[in-house]
Amino acid sequence: MPGTPETFKKVCVIGAGVMGAGIAAQVANAGIPVLLLDILPKDDKLPRDAVAAGAVAKMLKTEPAAFMSKSAAKLVETGSIDDDLGKIAECDWVVEVIIERVDLKQSLYRKIDAVRRPGTPISSNTSTIPLNKLIEGLPQSFADDFTITHFFNPPRYMRLLEVVTHAGNDPKMVEAITSFADLKLGKTVVICKDTPGFIANRIGTLWMQQAVNRAIEDKLTIEEADAVMGKPFGFPKTGVFGLIDLVGLDLMPHINASMKALLPADDLFVTELREQPLITKMIADGYTGRKGKGGFYRVNKAAGKVKESIGLITGEYEPSKRITLPPATSKTGKSLIASSDKYGKFAWDVMSGTLGYAASLVGEIADDIVSIDDAMKLGFGWKFGPFELLDQLGPKAVADRLAKEGRKVPDILAKVGDGTFYRVTDGQLEFFGADGVYHPRKRPEGVLLLEDIKRNSKPVDKNGSASIWDIGDGVLCLEFTGKMNALDENVMKMFVRAQALIEAGDKYRALVVYSETKDFSVGANLGLALFACNIAAWGEIDKLIAGGQKALKGIKYANFPVVAAPAGLTLGGGCEICLHADAIQAHAETYMGLVECGVGLIPGWGGNGELIKRWEASPMMPKGPMPAPSKAFEAISTAKTAKSAAEAREMQMLRKGDEITMNRDRLLFDAKAKALKLLDGYVPPEPPVFRLPGPSGALAFAQAVDGFRKQGVATPHDVTVAASLAETLTGAEADYLDELTEQQVLDIERANFIKLMKNPKTLARIEHTLVTGKPLRN
Structure with missing residues (x-):
């Protein structure tokens, strides 16, 4: 039995549908060989591994891409269950991802048990079937090695992994799986109780259900409902109806039927279940969402690619209308639910039910509120979890309003009283437990977050566009703070300031450039540049470009190591900053490129020369005047953007020695460790000499x-x-x-x-x- 994530040398995934193939791809993205098996093709003239091989071929063409690099697909070995099940003996973890039927799963489990090595972990990706049902009647030795590992679709991009265990599991085995998922697959693991729908689907599906029911009852348009169930509460911009379109309308009845069969009749999930004739008709007519002819929204190509939405009362499609909520009530969820208009009523009806339901399930679906909040943020894309939202709305205000309406107040909501579910004590974030006591919010070893540092300290320096933080061990962190982390003169001043701070004495020894926001940087602040051009302030433009060049060359040749830690969009000037660093510690989902040509410009902060030198240093690059400039010209002129850190490496934006972090929460810790490692014997690079073709x-x-x-x-x-x-x-x-x-x-x-x-x-x-x-x- 494996005891550490490193022991997982090869993984088997059985079931090459969308989820199974996606899980296999993410294992391959981590550099781990994976065996992908499925049934034999119906056409006996096709190769016997055609189903699994076809899934891999499809993934190489789909967008967003399942593979971080096409080369990762080479790590996927395909086969059939009939022919290749014996190869499971070569694997260190088996993940089952077949149809949601207990009888079929158990039949497969018996076959797996006959060929696996003793102690090999087995898990199911089921989203609705309880673990106790899956292992019922199976040998105890099999049950002891069995867990549920519920990935979310698409597995590459969705960070949540819900894990369900039982008393018979060896804690070392569970630790091996969760550590592998964390470190190698980039997942945030949430341990769930063995209950229907686990955490995210239990709450998230109820939220969608209530929103659909209330919108139809209150005669709101789907645009109005999505505007309310969107930005004010920090929900994804799809809103509810757009999210159902994305998931698939036809999937919802299956989930609902499964949950209804497992939950008590008085559970809110069950009492909210009702057949909506409009949705039944849409599914029958093939309007199942984005994968079908459309759903609540569709694009009418015949009318010139006009976006349309369906009327919840009429059932007819009409051109979609942009909804602007009343400005006085739309900025926050708190102001919205306080409103007496139809939007406020809808917001309260949906959110009071959803948040109250989440509060009532503490202890039943998870041990603490942190697990529930993490699951909803990572599984459904909520910016705030249910208990973070309750803190924003005011727990006591919500409890009082529920009581006034004659509705049950969940125990934990009553217990928190005038307090909040989260608080900061002496710089330590704490959460309210079901026991009525606050507990410290502990981070896993190897996780370092700026948000925690900010609770305990003030910036070493800051201005309107950037801040410098002391992250310990003599390492400073420079973060961008402008909108979308756009870069301007103030950012460059902070680079100069950071250099001065480190070179002034022995207190600071290295610099990390990092942001905890979604994107590292979208590049230069084009609005400021356009303003300067419109008033013909060419001297200011020249000053900005020359200043940026000087600042970035300053950190390149400083007498201390600089590590850039990008994640998300890393474009234009953001990419140039990374190219000037001694090393890059990139999150796997880093989308890097010199994209200035798209707005009629070229890189202006040294990116051109840096990219040429990277290509020249590549072992694959032929010698001579043209090859390296040609590669740089190809990438820059087409504004090519790497769709992952792995692709950025192929584009030579990451060099040998640069590293990739799979888990976003570990990026700052890894970057800091990289900077400290570079300190030993650090010598700044020598200025290059260029020989260009002219x-x-x-x-x-x-x-x-x-x-x-x-x-x-x-x-x-x-x-x-x-x-x-x-x-x-x-x-x-x-x-x-x-x-x-x-x-x-x-x-x-x-x-x-x-x-x-x-x-x-x-x-x-x-x-x-x-x-x-x-x-x-x-």
Whole structure:
């Protein structure tokens, strides 16, 4: 029996449907070989592994991609249950992901038990069947090694893993599975009780059910319901009806029927169940959501790709209307439920039921409120968990209103009284327990969060766009704080300030660049740049570019290590910051690229030269004047963005020695550890010398772009932008025999950047992007 995550050398997944294939892909993303098995194909002329192999082939084409790199697919070995079940003996964990029928699952379990090595963990990905039903009548030796591991779809992107265990499980086995899921698969593991729907589906499905019922009863449009069940409460922008479209309308009746069979008749989930004739008809007509002809929303292609929504009363589709809630009541959930209008009534009816239900289940579905909050945030994409929302609404106010309406007040809601479910005591976050006592919110070993540091300290320095924090052991952390972490002159000032702080004495020794928000940085603040251009403040633009170049080269050649820790969007200037760091510790879901050409510009903070040097250093790169600039030109001119950290490595944005963290919560800890490791014998890099192809190389790039223009792929302004990029990457008038300094390359870069900023077509692109969020193809 494995005792640590490292012992899981190979994993078997049985069932190559959407979930099973996705789980197999995520195991492969972690660099672990995986055996994917399914039934034999119905057509006996096809290869016997056709079902599983077809699932892998499909995943290589789907978006969003299941594989972080196409090369990861090579780690998936396909086969059939009939032919290859014996290979389970080679595997250290078996995950079953077949149809939700106890009889079929148990039949498979008996076959698995006959061929597995003794002690090999077995788990089911079931979302509705209790564990005790699955192991009923099976050998005790099998039951002892059996758990439920409920992944959420899509497995690569959804961070939640619900794990259900029982008394017979060896704690070391459970620890091995949960550690593997955490460290290798990037999951936040929540231990659940063996109850129907576990945590997220039990509460989340009830929330959707209530929203649908109340919207129909109160005669709200689906746009109105989604506007209420959206931003004010921190719910995903899909709202409820958009989320059901995403999940699939046809899936809901199956979940509801399963839950009804397992829950007592007086459970709120059961009492809220009712057949809605409109939904029944939609499913029968094939309107099952995004995977069908549409759902509550659809795109009418015949009418010119018009987005439409269905009337909950009429059942007819009409053009979808954008809903703006009354400004006085729409900013927060608290102000919304206090409103006396139809939106306030709907908000209270749905949220009082959902939050009250969550509170009533503490102890039944999980031991504590933290597990429930984590499950809803990670499984349903809520920004706040149910108890965090109760704190925002005021626990006592909610309890009093429930009592006034003659509704039962859950025990834990009554116990918390005038208090809150979360509080901070002496810098320590605490949560309210079902026992009526506050307990410390402990982080797993290897997790370091800025939010915890901020409770115990003040920034070392800050301005309007960035802050510097002391994260211990002599390491400073620079975080961006502007909208979407956009970069400006103030950010560059903080880089200069961080350098000065570290070089001033012995207190600080290294720097980590990190943000705990969803995205690392979307790049430069285009709004400020556009404003400067509109008033012809070219000196300010030049100052911004020169200042950024100086700041980033400053940290590159500083006498201390700098580690960039990107996650999410890492675009333009955000990418350039990473390229200047000594090392990158990237979250697996990092989407990195030099995308400036999309807004009519080129990288202006040294990214061009840094990318050339990365390609030159690649073992796969042929020698000569053109190969490295050609690779850089290809990536930058097309605004190519890596769709994962693994792809960023393939694009040479991550180098040998750069590392990838699978679990987002572990990123800062890993980056800090990386910085401390680099301290031993640290020596700043030597400034590079460039040998670039010059005008002949620029001409070759121009001819290639002109070919794309003739094909209608490149626009006239694309040609202009590409010409400036080509001149920068080839060294302008330099010859390959000439040696260019880094500063000379920076000067060429800055001159071309300013030239493009003065071009009206570039300004039109910037303005269009700021207004619409989409690129302008001019």
